[in-house]
Amino acid sequence: MNYIVANWKCNPDSVKEAKKILIGYKKGIKKSKKAQAVICSPAHLLGLAKDTLKSLAAVGGQNCSWENCGAFTGEISAPQLADMGCGYVIVGHSERRKFFGETNESVNKRVKAALAAGLTPIVCVGETREERIEGKITDVVELQIKEGLKDVDLCTTKIIIAYEPVWAIGTGQACSPQEAGVVSQFIRNIACDKIPLLYGGSVNAANGMSYLAEAGFNGLLIGGVSLQPVEFNKLVANAIAL
Numbered sequence: 001m002n003y004i005v006a007n008w009k010c011n012p013d014s015v016k017e018a019k020k021i022l023i024g025y026k027k028g029i030k031k032s033k034k035a036q037a038v039i040c041s042p043a044h045l046l047g048l049a050k051d052t053l054k055s056l057a058a059v060g061g062q063n064c065s066w067e068n069c070g071a072f073t074g075e076i077s078a079p080q081l082a083d084m085g086c087g088y089v090i091v092g093h094s095e096r097r098k099f100f101g102e103t104n105e106s107v108n109k110r111v112k113a114a115l116a117a118g119l120t121p122i123v124c125v126g127e128t129r130e131e132r133i134e135g136k137i138t139d140v141v142e143l144q145i146k147e148g149l150k151d152v153d154l155c156t157t158k159i160i161i162a163y164e165p166v167w168a169i170g171t172g173q174a175c176s177p178q179e180a181g182v183v184s185q186f187i188r189n190i191a192c193d194k195i196p197l198l199y200g201g202s203v204n205a206a207n208g209m210s211y212l213a214e215a216g217f218n219g220l221l222i223g224g225v226s227l228q229p230v231e232f233n234k235l236v237a238n239a240i241a242l
């Protein structure tokens with residue numbers, strides 16, 4: 001099973017535009033046991049995504065609170081996402097780490113809350129450009145996994161890790177499948193051999209399959225290109241055909 005996950009980030013800027021993208025998905029996504037499409041839209045669009053796509057795709061949040069409910073202005077909780085029909089939630093995306101103070105410790109609390117609510121967390125790890133230049137890729141990824149997934153049994157828990165080199169996100173400079181493949185093997189060695197691993201960072205319809213076919217990944221986390229339904233649908237179709 002390959003996961004083709006759309007990360008819409010804080011896009012699009014209107015419900016009208018969101019409807020267009022969802023209708024575009026609906027026209028092209030075929031249901032298959034070989035690939036699961038997961039749409040992680042902004043929270044206010046999750047209901048619309050679910051109603052439009054029904055069983056064609058799962059939906060997921062882009063973050064969740066470690067608290068279940070209460071006085072936490074601006075947060076959305078894991079039980080709230082589950083109640084809306086989400087099956088997944090992205091946790092620890094590099095943009096959350098960079099702009100909103102997310103740490104490995106807060107990632108760990110959010111992951112535990114997601115698991116308790118029955119969601120599958122998609123936990124993002126990856127090094128910055130400076131860390132890569134300094135030769136620290138595996139050190140950084142190892143710490144993110146050790147601390148971010150502390151006390152979580154990675155072989156028995158339904159959890160997904162997404163390797164997203166920060167320098168490859170939104171830059172058009174995807175990590176080569178060879179280099180990403182070395183990291184995917186490293187993650188399997190320190191986490192669990194069978195854990196589903198996604199690659200993310202400037203994925204498009206042309207380069208996407210090489211990560212699945214050549215680099216040992218079980219899916220893709222797609223930002224910019226997920227807003228283009230024709231391209232996104234090609235990725236789902238290609239993953240089914242693989």
Ligand code: PGA
Pocket residue numbers: 007164168169170171200201202203221222223224225
């Ligand atoms: P990108 O984003 O595909 O636009 O590089 C990926 C991500 O941030 O998840």
